[in-house]
Amino acid sequence: MGGTRMHVCPLCKRSDGTTRLSAYWRTLSPEGRAGVPHLARPALHDERWTAPLGLLTVGCALLVADTWLGFVGLAGGGFWLVSLRDRVAQAAKERADWHRKLICRPCHHAFLP
Template sequence: MNVCPVCERSDRTTKLSAYWRTLPAERRAGAPHLARPALDDERWTAPLGLLTLGCALLLSEAWLGFVGVAGGGFWLVSLRDKVAEAAKRRADWHRKRFCRRCHHVFLP
């Protein structure tokens, strides 16, 4: 069992995800800090479209193609990093424990 760092007891600790599932809807609304981090709804079509447009302009030998490729590539890399960060937050949430005695959330 995992020992709570605040009350130093292990008899009342549980997984935060299991505790969250047992909460009724009105208690969930009152405890948004315990909620699972939301997946950001990232739109991949716009940066992919910009990248494709840049490639098409490069093929037609237009200098704006470089701007389109660079902008679309930078946008895609920034989206990839945001998605990776959201996945890390969700993985940490699934690892967290909750102490039912002192209501402390902690990582084991």
């Protein structure tokens, strides 16, 4: 027997039509993909790290110059970096989950095994 394990769809309780969502997505035509956008792979977000790092650098320079704006720059840059980090981590988790998902061909329900 091969390494394929049958998974039961939690919606219709069938196991004869489950397959990897990524494989199913590759078989769809562009028109078919347009009809099921909720099944699409989550997009990669092009996060720009230079602006918050620049704000941190300016904040450090202003802090060294003994200006109160240095604290504002450090706080703003730090907050911006943390929010970017969290967004990147969330996007990576969503993409990893998408690659693990299965789809039931009879009822078109996507689920994690």
